[in-house]
Amino acid sequence: MFSPLIDELMASLRCLPGVGPKSAQRMALHLLERDRAGAERLALSLHKAVEGVGRCQRCRTLTEQTYCGICANNRRDNSLLCVVETPGDVLAIEQAGTYQGKYFVLLGHLSPIDGIGPEDIGVDQLINLLQQEPITEVILATNPTVEGEATAYYISERAKNLNVTVSRIAHGVPLGGELEFIDGGTLAHAFSSRRSL
Amino acid sequence: MFSPLIDELMASLRCLPGVGPKSAQRMALHLLERDRAGAERLALSLHKAVEGVGRCQRCRTLTEQTYCGICANNRRDNSLLCVVETPGDVLAIEQAGTYQGKYFVLLGHLSPIDGIGPEDIGVDQLINLLQQEPITEVILATNPTVEGEATAYYISERAKNLNVTVSRIAHGVPLGGELEFIDGGTLAHAFSSRRSL
Ligand SMILES: [Zn+2]
Ligand SMILES: [Zn+2]
Numbered sequence A, B: 001m002f003s004p005l006i007d008e009l010m011a012s013l014r015c016l017p018g019v020g021p022k023s024a025q026r027m028a029l030h031l032l033e034r035d036r037a038g039a040e041r042l043a044l045s046l047h048k049a050v051e052g053v054g055r056c057q058r059c060r061t062l063t064e065q066t067y068c069g070i071c072a073n074n075r076r077d078n079s080l081l082c083v084v085e086t087p088g089d090v091l092a093i094e095q096a097g098t099y100q101g102k103y104f105v106l107l108g109h110l111s112p113i114d115g116i117g118p119e120d121i122g123v124d125q126l127i128n129l130l131q132q133e134p135i136t137e138v139i140l141a142t143n144p145t146v147e148g149e150a151t152a153y154y155i156s157e158r159a160k161n162l163n164v165t166v167s168r169i170a171h172g173v174p175l176g177g178e179l180e181f182i183d184g185g186t187l188a189h190a191f192s193s194r195r196s197l
Helices: A004-013 A021-034 A036-052 A086-097 A121-134 A146-159 A184-192 B005-013 B023-033 B038-052 B086-095 B123-132 B146-159 B185-193
Strands: A075-082 A101-105 A137-140 A165-168 B076-083 B101-105 B137-140 B163-170
Touching: A004 B005, A004 B038, A004 B076, A004 B137, A021 A036, A021 B086, A036 B005, A036 B023, A075 A086, A075 A121, A075 B023, A086 B023, A101 A121, A101 A165, A121 A146, A137 A146, A146 B137, B005 B023, B023 B038, B076 B123, B086 B101, B101 B137, B123 B146, B137 B146, B146 B163
Parallel strands: A075 A101, A075 A137, A137 A165, B076 B101, B076 B137, B137 B163
Antiparallel strands: none
């Protein structure tokens, strides 16, 4: 409509999650009319991140170094290993601010229907870690979905013969959550997992 | 938290309108985990657009050519000139699909409090167009805000002595809009601007 370069910018902004045609248009015009320095900074940081960011050699999270900041941090508790699906999960747990152990990031979950097996989510690498490091407990923090539960179950089976405690994070009604707004599956789980006081 | 390159990517995504820290994080991780080709394409199109896109020499809208596609289109009606505040307004009117004339884009509105005067929104250039082109009607489509109304009034005063009809687009209840959801200012305007049938 405007010009080939602006049309191409609007089209390429659609690669961002949650950005539809209207948002892409608004973003493109905002950048060109009011924030060209921001647009150049974004272009450069996208390019540098794509070129530079790979996976941590130990935990598989995203980093441009050989080992990520958490794996390289000697003050973290080496006896705890938390297994999550994505780097975003690491960030969420870090932002909660209480966990002091280390992580292993599957970068996905088992999904036979999509052809995603144990080798795709690094289970052998995880088992190696459990054998080689002084880990005493592995905390499975995969998502409470069908695939996340299956992945947690598979890992717990594989870890059975190793000298390590396997635990699963608790699921139930969120703190501060109002019962009437919680979905039925969560409520049912909260009841079946009730503890005596 | 993750790494300097990812932190910088998250920070620079914040230049996009409507993108807060949570969205920036989600976007950065999505691109790095699942769409690196999209990220490279976006980086390149941002860079090319910032380098290449300037203003149309006639109407001031955004384009990488000397004259935008609308100004350069000989099949558009040269007797009508629609004055809008932004390139996004041009796009909205074009998408409505009925206007066949040409445009002039102020790239803003009069705002004495921000030091934005007639010279900043190209009023002299607009008056030159009205004198040099076979324009018979100028349609003021600035926004129905205090600044947009003041800008429309200022331009209508400046155009008074030229041999050109000056009109303002109609304001009122949107077609399909339900009265109970329309703001009071719009309703009051719709009543004071009522027409006999
Ligand atoms: Zn790591
Ligand atoms: Zn033009």
